[in-house]
Amino acid sequence: MHKCRFLSTAQNTLRVAIIGQSIFAADVMELLMERSNVKIVGVFTIPDKGSREDALATAAARYDIPLFKFPTWRCRKISIPEVIEQYESVGATLNVMPYCSQLIPQEVLCAPALGSICYHPSILPRHRGISAISWTLIEGDEIAAFSIFWPDDGIDTGPLLLTRQTNLEPTDTLDTIYKRFLYPEGVKAMGVAVDMITKGTALKIPQPVEGATYEADLNNEENQFLNLQQSAERIWNFIRGLDSVPGALATVVHSEECEEQVRFFGAHLYSAGPVKDGQPLKIKGLAKPAWVHEGGLLIEGTDGAFVNIKRIKRGSKMINASDWFKQAEQKPITDFTEDELAKKAQLASIWQAILKESIEDSTDFFAAGAGSMDVVRLVEEVKDTFDVPFENEHVFKAPVFEEFFDLLVKALRQGSGDSGAQKLDYDGFVLQANKRKINVPTQLFINGAFVDAEQKRTLDIVNPTDEEILCQVACASAEDVDKAVQAAHNAFYGSWKQVSARQRGQLMLKLADLMEQHKEDLATIESVDSGAVYTLALKTHIGMSIDAWRYFAGWCDKIQGNTIPVNPARPNNVLTFTRKEPIGVCGLVTPWNYPLMMLSWKMAACIAAGNTCLIKPAQTCPLTALKFAELTVQAGFPPGVINVLPGNGPEAGQAVVDHPMVRKLGFTGSTAVGKQVMKSCAVSNLKKCSLELGGKSPLIIFADCDLDKAVKQVRESPQCFFNKGENCIAAGRLFVEDRIHDEFVRRVLKDLRSMTIGDPLNRSTAHGPQNHKAHLDKLISFCKRGVEEGATLLYGGCRMSNMKGFFFAPTVFTDVQDDMYIAQEESFGPIMIISKFNGSDVDSVMERANRTEYGLASGVFTKDISKALSFADRIEAGTVFVNVYNKTDVAAPFGGFKQSGFGKDLGQEALNEYLKTKCVTVEY
Numbered sequence: 070m071h072k073c074r075f076l077s078t079a080q081n082t083l084r085v086a087i088i089g090q091s092i093f094a095a096d097v098m099e100l101l102m103e104r105s106n107v108k109i110v111g112v113f114t115i116p117d118k119g120s121r122e123d124a125l126a127t128a129a130a131r132y133d134i135p136l137f138k139f140p141t142w143r144c145r146k147i148s149i150p151e152v153i154e155q156y157e158s159v160g161a162t163l164n165v166m167p168y169c170s171q172l173i174p175q176e177v178l179c180a181p182a183l184g185s186i187c188y189h190p191s192i193l194p195r196h197r198g199i200s201a202i203s204w205t206l207i208e209g210d211e212i213a214a215f216s217i218f219w220p221d222d223g224i225d226t227g228p229l230l231l232t233r234q235t236n237l238e239p240t241d242t243l244d245t246i247y248k249r250f251l252y253p254e255g256v257k258a259m260g261v262a263v264d265m266i267t268k269g270t271a272l273k274i275p276q277p278v279e280g281a282t283y284e285a286d287l288n289n290e291e292n293q294f295l296n297l298q299q300s301a302e303r304i305w306n307f308i309r310g311l312d313s314v315p316g317a318l319a320t321v322v323h324s325e326e327c328e329e330q331v332r333f334f335g336a337h338l339y340s341a342g343p344v345k346d347g348q349p350l351k352i353k354g355l356a357k358p359a360w361v362h363e364g365g366l367l368i369e370g371t372d373g374a375f376v377n378i379k380r381i382k383r384g385s386k387m388i389n390a391s392d393w394f395k396q397a398e399q400k401p402i403t404d405f406t407e408d409e410l411a412k413k414a415q416l417a418s419i420w421q422a423i424l425k426e427s428i429e430d431s432t433d434f435f436a437a438g439a440g441s442m443d444v445v446r447l448v449e450e451v452k453d454t455f456d457v458p459f460e461n462e463h464v465f466k467a468p469v470f471e472e473f474f475d476l477l478v479k480a481l482r483q484g485s486g487d488s489g490a491q492k493l494d495y496d497g498f499v500l501q502a503n504k505r506k507i508n509v510p511t512q513l514f515i516n517g518a519f520v521d522a523e524q525k526r527t528l529d530i531v532n533p534t535d536e537e538i539l540c541q542v543a544c545a546s547a548e549d550v551d552k553a554v555q556a557a558h559n560a561f562y563g564s565w566k567q568v569s570a571r572q573r574g575q576l577m578l579k580l581a582d583l584m585e586q587h588k589e590d591l592a593t594i595e596s597v598d599s600g601a602v603y604t605l606a607l608k609t610h611i612g613m614s615i616d617a618w619r620y621f622a623g624w625c626d627k628i629q630g631n632t633i634p635v636n637p638a639r640p641n642n643v644l645t646f647t648r649k650e651p652i653g654v655c656g657l658v659t660p661w662n663y664p665l666m667m668l669s670w671k672m673a674a675c676i677a678a679g680n681t682c683l684i685k686p687a688q689t690c691p692l693t694a695l696k697f698a699e700l701t702v703q704a705g706f707p708p709g710v711i712n713v714l715p716g717n718g719p720e721a722g723q724a725v726v727d728h729p730m731v732r733k734l735g736f737t738g739s740t741a742v743g744k745q746v747m748k749s750c751a752v753s754n755l756k757k758c759s760l761e762l763g764g765k766s767p768l769i770i771f772a773d774c775d776l777d778k779a780v781k782q783v784r785e786s787p788q789c790f791f792n793k794g795e796n797c798i799a800a801g802r803l804f805v806e807d808r809i810h811d812e813f814v815r816r817v818l819k820d821l822r823s824m825t826i827g828d829p830l831n832r833s834t835a836h837g838p839q840n841h842k843a844h845l846d847k848l849i850s851f852c853k854r855g856v857e858e859g860a861t862l863l864y865g866g867c868r869m870s871n872m873k874g875f876f877f878a879p880t881v882f883t884d885v886q887d888d889m890y891i892a893q894e895e896s897f898g899p900i901m902i903i904s905k906f907n908g909s910d911v912d913s914v915m916e917r918a919n920r921t922e923y924g925l926a927s928g929v930f931t932k933d934i935s936k937a938l939s940f941a942d943r944i945e946a947g948t949v950f951v952n953v954y955n956k957t958d959v960a961a962p963f964g965g966f967k968q969s970g971f972g973k974d975l976g977q978e979a980l981n982e983y984l985k986t987k988c989v990t991v992e993y
């Protein structure tokens with residue numbers, strides 16, 4: 070064991086020459102510069118590559134340190150005299166070689182009084198040579214290490230000054246060991262080594278003879294080939310030893326004549342059991358095919374164990390291994406015009422100006438060091454130069470120059486500039502209505518594509534205004550539901566996980582913008598399909614749907630947990646916090662009264678919370694849901710995140726409710742079906758459910774109210790006649806104080822007589838047809854029963870005569886007793902049920918208002934604030950309106966009590982319906 074020569078205080082300043090390259094060397098240099106007794110007298114590095122200089126050169130120039138860039142130090146094994154002369158001119162007393170890829174002549178190593186020290190990324194004498202870190206992994210070592218040694222005339226054979234080591238983790242790759250250990254600890258250790266030399270405590274320990282290895286240079290492509298004829302563990306180690314540079318090489322065999330070289334990344338040993346729905350892929354050197362599956366590419370080793378590979382590089386493009394076959398379907402452009410090629414040169418110069426290096430097809434924007442400001446600059450320059458509306462996400466989607474250019478050309482060719490938007494093929498029909506021609510899809514929407522139903526069954530979609538069949542829509546079976554659930558499951562654990570909360574919000578906003586752009590189309594479809602009056606469809610059905618998507622988009626990046634002050638386990642402390650996490654695949658089942666709005670109320674909250682979903686809209690009017698599905702593709706939602714399956718309730722709806730991979734069910738519909746749904750949720754897999762069910766909402770009108778306002782609200786808002794009474798919060802029962810009863814009824818009837826009933830597309834129409842025939846028939850028998858039980862039918866109660874279509878006359882019943890059927894049951898139609906009460910008996914009327922199993926909404930009209938607040942206190946309903954009715958808003962929680970269900974739509978509370986809370990406790 071030898072110590073190095075003591076550096077006397079007389080010599081006091083150590084004159085250091087840095088010989089090497091890379092940011093590592095630059096960091097070592099800067100660390101040494103912090104020492105008062107060190108002077109960096111020269112930096113020796115490699116020449117520039119094109120216009121790009123090495124990071125060490127840049128750092129040296131920043132500090133005005135004499136800088137030398139030698140292509141080589143020797144020629145035919147003989148030192149180049151001019152090089153040696155320049156080196157000697159700096160008068161170094163120590164050479165520090167932090168990362169040196171060049172062969173340095175012996176005379177240079179020995180020239181300084183204190184010699185030379187060199188960094189090597191393994192524990193010498195193990196893994197001598199240039200690819201030491203990779204071999205550490207490839208050989209399955211349990212530790213990773215580095216050595217600082219005194220180089221001599223052999224390759225990595227000189228005596229050791231110090232070594233450091235760390236345990237290798239199963240998740241380590243070449244990249245991770247370098248970043249977490251070899252780099253940060255290596256820089257520090259170089260400083261320690263120089264300090265030891267300064268103090269005269271540096272050792273020179275001869276390297277042991279035993280355990281020495283010298284391995285091949287993995288920079289040579291021939292050494293990068295993965296040997297598949299070995300155990301899974303050795304295959305895994307080889308891949309991670311070359312991850313992320315340059316990647317292990319393998320050959321995919323497409324056919325006898327066609328092979329393709331690819332590189333593998335992100336390997337891990339796989340023990341999760343057989344893969345589902347895998348597709349075989351032939352790889353040279355493997356006896357059995359590998360399997361592309363939803364989690365990657367599965368390879369079997371000679372020992373029967375498996376390795377899974379997450380990413381594959383094809384040419385310059387990195388893809389998820391699971392997308393191998395999907396990616397093959399996406400054809401890059403090959404037939405560029407001369408004009409496009411000229412644009413390619415223009416684009417390259419934009420990239421070059423930003424990256425300050427020459428641009429190849431394979432140049433990766435981020436690998437070349439670009440940051441977020443560079444993304445903004447690139448996008449702005451592209452927009453300015455080519456007049457296409459590019460966005461930041463295009464750079465993330467296609468960071469490699471060749472792909473980015475491909476995207477640009479696609480955008481230029483489309484003209485619209487919507488480069489991200491995919492064109493969708495689907496079977497559909499052209500709806501000609503409202504002076505518009507609208508393409509409407511009629512297939513199921515599963516995994517981002519419109520497809521036929523497995524059993525090829527269809528539903529007749531009837532226009533309630535003329536009773537004609539509009540089109541046939543695919544009718545989903547349990548098999549289709551299963552396909553959609555699988556797609557939603559894959560998206561939840563795959564592509565959707567890659568989308569950040571903020572990006573999710575942006576997608577939702579984009580979707581809302583598209584809905585806004587198409588709002589006339591959507592309102593026209595809704596009007597023709599469900600009978601909604603067009604103006605109302607525009608304002609409420611579609612308007613409130615758009616609001617819901619915008620409102621919930623804002624929540625995406627504001628979903629937070631709490632920190633909770635629990636009792637500490639003394640003497641230690643404890644940190645407890647909660648995380649709000651998406652639940653997974655959610656099933657949504659909705660009714661027919663506000664088809665798109667019901668979809669949006671539920672789905673916007675569900676998606677904002679980070680879930681994926683499938684929806685079964687009501688079978689009678691699924692068309693806006695299908696048009697909406699088309700817009701989700703244009704907005705850029707990944708396939709599988711949103712799936713739309715028209716079908717009937719007992720089959721497709723029930724299959725959604727029963728599916729064991731659906732973890733949450735959001736249901737709006739009748740109380741009877743809601744009960745069945747809840748039971749099935751429990752039996753199938755105890756899935757969480759929220760139920761927005763029927764109502765029979767009481768409205769009390771006191772004599773001291775503003776009568777004009779009360780009557781106006783009765784007609785205009787959804788108390789009874791709004792949306793043809795097909796309204797869950799419709800005031801199902803009116804209690805009118807006896808003093809104003811007759812006057813109130815007189816004014817209501819006057820208004821009803823002037824109500825325009827007819828074609829919902831006509832802008833002056835106030836009342837359109839009921840949604841479908843069975844519902845119309847139900848309303849007729851509802852009224853018949855009211856008459857039979859003795860209520861007074863003052864107006865309507867029948868189908869509109871002389872009119873084609875499912876038109877039902879707005880209806881008014883008075884003298885309704887509490888025990889009558891029409892006082893108890895929901896009509897879901899334009900039927901006003903009026904009972905009297907005496908103004909001296911406020912308590913009784915409150916009690917009567919609560920005498921129902923429903924508890925969805927309620928209302929009171931009075932100028933007496935005490936009466937109003939007392940009503941709000943005592944009424945058993947999820948929503949209370951005072952001197953107003955139907956003032957719903959996407960920010961206000963909506964949902965019922967008792968048999969009107971539980972769980973809220975809308976507002977912040979709706980998010981919780983689609984989140985689960987995880988509590989994390991950490992002791993420290």
Ligand code: NDP
Pocket residue numbers: 658659660661662685686687688689716717718719720721722723724726737738739740742743745746760761762763764796797895897925965969
């Ligand atoms: P239903 O309960 O009959 O149907 C609602 C949805 O459930 C439909 O999509 C239906 O399919 C489906 N469905 C039927 N059976 C099953 C099943 N076994 N499993 C799963 N899904 C099934 O209600 P309506 O469509 O008749 O809608 C009217 C009801 O909705 C009214 O009671 C109304 O009060 C309520 N509603 C409640 C609201 C609220 O927020 N509380 C809002 C709006 C309406 P299919 O298409 O075959 O009928």
